[in-house]
Amino acid sequence: MSRGFVRESDQEELSIVPPRADLPSGLVNYVTDIGYQELLLERDNMIYERDNLFIPDENEKRITINFINAKLNLLSNRISTAKIVIPSKQPKSKVCFGAEVFFSVDLDPQINNYKIVGVDEANIAKGKIAFNSPVAKIMIDKKVGDIAILKLENTEKTFKIISIRY
Structure with a gap:
């Protein structure tokens, strides 16, 4: 259905997802082994938060889940492009x-x-x-x-x- 036929009160406000730390295009995403583990822990914590939300209002819950999913997408990109460098x-x-x-x-x-x-x-x-x-x-x-x-x-x-x- 076209957005033109949706009641104004039913339209969800789009969340603005803050960007992660700047990593210019074309630059390798180097991380230490500890940094990589921190990224994985951050991802696990976000997934836990998303999966254990208690928000009675379904609309608010959907908005919050969409926000967390958008942050997870940014984080997943960082994890998938990470090149681990062992300092030692x-x-x-x-x-x-x-x-x-x-x-x-x-x-x-x-x-x-x-x-x-x-x-x-x-x-x-x-x-x-x-x-x-x-x-x-x-x-x-x-x-x-x-x-x-x-x-x-x-x-x-x-x-x-x-x-x-x-």
């Missing part, structure tokens, strides 16, 4: 995906650290940055003692690699 199998002498990098910025003696992970794993509050972030990109392939330069609009930041851990 990376070369120990240089910064690669999965590395925890210890560094100083400019002349500040404070040591900072980030772990380079997949886009869905990235969480700056937990010290995890995505492999396609500007900071991770300048550090990839660097060795202990190397300098990585991040060019900003009006200045540059220099990152000195202090140590690398997998």
Whole structure:
């Protein structure tokens, strides 16, 4: 039936599904083994939530199920395109995906650290940055003692690699 012949009160409001973390087209969806397990757990939790909904209003329940299914479709795409990289199998002498990098910025003696992970794993509050972030990109392939330069609009930041851990 054409939507033109449906009562206005019967039309469902389309849910806006927030996108997952940005993964530009053509970029490989690298994940750590831990990140992959987190994606699977997220999927299982969504399925459990969907299958155990208790919403008495059938219309609201259908809208909620459709929303969860849309989020599951995005997540399933990430899972199916994931390429697992085992950090412990990376070369120990240089910064690669999965590395925890210890560094100083400019002349500040404070040591900072980030772990380079997949886009869905990235969480700056937990010290995890995505492999396609500007900071991770300048550090990839660097060795202990190397300098990585991040060019900003009006200045540059220099990152000195202090140590690398997998």
